[in-house]
Amino acid sequence: MTLQQTIAEHLKYTGQKGLDISAALIDCDGVLYDSMKYHTQAWVKLMKKNGIKCTRDEFYEMEGMTGSEIIKMKFKTGAGKNITDDEAHALYGVKTRYFRELGEAPVMPGAVRVLEALKDADVDRILVTGSQQDTLLDRIEKDFPNLFGEVKVTGHDVRKGKPNPEPFLKGMAKAEKKPNQCIVIENAPLGVQAAHAAGCFTIGVTTGPIPEKDLYKAGADLVYKNMDELAAALPSLLVALSLVKA
Ligand code: CA
Numbered sequence: 001m002t003l004q005q006t007i008a009e010h011l012k013y014t015g016q017k018g019l020d021i022s023a024a025l026i027d028c029d030g031v032l033y034d035s036m037k038y039h040t041q042a043w044v045k046l047m048k049k050n051g052i053k054c055t056r057d058e059f060y061e062m063e064g065m066t067g068s069e070i071i072k073m074k075f076k077t078g079a080g081k082n083i084t085d086d087e088a089h090a091l092y093g094v095k096t097r098y099f100r101e102l103g104e105a106p107v108m109p110g111a112v113r114v115l116e117a118l119k120d121a122d123v124d125r126i127l128v129t130g131s132q133q134d135t136l137l138d139r140i141e142k143d144f145p146n147l148f149g150e151v152k153v154t155g156h157d158v159r160k161g162k163p164n165p166e167p168f169l170k171g172m173a174k175a176e177k178k179p180n181q182c183i184v185i186e187n188a189p190l191g192v193q194a195a196h197a198a199g200c201f202t203i204g205v206t207t208g209p210i211p212e213k214d215l216y217k218a219g220a221d222l223v224y225k226n227m228d229e230l231a232a233a234l235p236s237l238l239v240a241l242s243l244v245k246a
Contacts, residue, residue, distance in 0.1 A: 003222075003237075003240050004240075006221055006222060007019065007201075007221075007240075007241065009221075010201055010221050013196075014179060014180070014199045016179065016180040016199070017180075018180065019180050019181075019201060019241045019242065020180060020181050020242065021123060021181060021182065021183055021201070021238060021241050021242055022122070022123060022124060022177065022181045022182075023123060023124040023125075023126055023172075023175055023177045023181055023182045023183075024118050024123050024124070024125055024126065024182065024183050024184070024185060025126050025128045025168055025171045025172070025182055025183070025184045025185070025195070025200060026115075026125060026126065026127055026128065026184075026185045027128060027129055027184075027185060027186045027187060027188070027191055028127060028129035028131055028136065028137075028140075029063065029129065029131060029136070029187075030063065030108075030187035030188060030205075030207050030208055031108060031111065031185055031186065031187050031205060031207065031227070032107070032108055032111045032127075032140070032143075032144070033105045033106065033107060033108055033111075033136060033139075034105055034106045034107070034108045034109075034207065035105030035136065036060065036063060036187075036207075036208050037208075038099055038102040038103075038105050039059065039063075039099060040056045040059040040060060041056070041098075041102060042095050042096075042098035042099040042102065043056075043059040043070070043095060044056050044059070045098045046091065046094055046095045046098060047074060047078065049094075050075070050079070050091075051079065052074055052075065052078035052079050053078060054074065054078065057209065060188070060208055060209055060210055061189065061190075061210075062190070063187075063188035063189075063190060063191065064130060064161060064162030064163065064188045064189075064190035064191040064194065065130070065161040065162065065190060066130050066132075066155060066158070066160075066161035067088070067092040067095060067096075067132065067155070068085065068088040068089065068092060069161050071083055071088045071091050071092060071095075072088055092132075096132075096133060099133065100135055104139075105136065107143050108207060108227050109226065109227060109228060110226055110227030110228030110229075110230065110231050111144070111227050112144065112147070113227070113228065113231035114185070114227050114230055114231045114234065115144055115147040115148075116147070116231075117231050117234040117235055117238075118234065118238075119147060120235070121234070121235065121238045123183075123238065124149060124151075124175060124177075125147055125148050125149065126148075126149065126151050126152060126153070126171050126174075126175050127140065127148055127152040127153065127154070128152070128153045128167050128168055128170075128171040128184075129153070129154055129155065129167070130154075130155045130158060130161045130162060130167055131154060131155050132154065132155035132156055133155075137154055151171070151174045151175045152171075152174075153167050153170045153171045153174065157170055158170060161190075162188070162190040162191045162193065162194035163190040163191075163193035163194045163197065164194060164197075165194045165195070165197040165198035166194075167194060168182075168184060168194055168195050168198035168200060169198050172198070172200075179198060179199030179200050180199070180201075182200040182201070183200060183201045183202070183203055183241070184198075184200040184201070184202045184203065185203050185205065185230070186202060186203070186204055186205070186215075186220075187204065187205050187206070187207045187208060187210075188208075188210070189210060189214050189215060189217070189218040190218070192204050192215050192218040192219055192220045193218045193219055195219075196218065196219030196220070196221075197219075201221050201241065202219060202220050202221050202222075203220065203221065203222050203223070203224065203230065204216070204218075204220035204222070204223040204224070205223070205224050205225070205226060205227055205229075205230055206223060206224075206225055206226070207226055207227065212225075222237075
């Protein structure tokens with residue numbers, strides 16, 4: 001499919017007349033940080049300690065859901081236990097400790113280049129993550145100085161995790177942007193699904209074990225192999241998207 005066809009498909013799906021991109025809603029884990037391998041390892045440890053069978057791949061599939069949602073679902077399906085909000089909160093605290101014990105997740109290669117390309121094109125950068133991992137969130141300003149504005153959405157702001165579009169709808173409301181003004185950068189199928197449902201032009205990056213076809217199936221408009229490839233494509237992509245004005 002050509003880029004023009006891709007844009008046409010997106011406009012048909014959303015009912016938008018055109019695109020006028022001025023903001024990028026950017027996911028954190030697996031996009032800005034190469035942190036998913038640590039998250040999945042911490043999840044497996046938490047489940048094993050609680051006698052719940054699981055594989056690491058499951059947690060790549062569930063990426064984007066809130067910690068509480070993941071805990072409630074796994075304890076229900078894996079042990080037949082109904083977990084209260086307080087219990088989920090406590091268990092998430094344990095998972096967070098395991099995650100921290102694994103050390104600092106590295107910055108994703110190419111992430112700075114992507115943010116700089118957006119900044120050069122006058123596209124606002126807005127963090128949209130379901131993460132409540134404050135250790136990671138606190139690193140954003142240090143690792144990406146002057147590349148993000150004040151507006152951000154974290155796990156502290158949202159009640160419903162991805163694939164619910166709430167995180168992206170909240171990001172757009174906070175930034176006073178409409179869906180046809182936003183691109184989303186996401187690595188997880190549920191995140192892509194949420195962005196697509198929110199009506200944003202959705203860019204997937206395959207930074208983990210999830211194959212490209214799964215991101216397209218979830219509703220991605222375009223998929224890049226990694227953040228470096230996206231950074232290289234962005235200047236011309238942003239021009240092409242802006243040629244289709246509302
Ligand atoms: Ca992610």
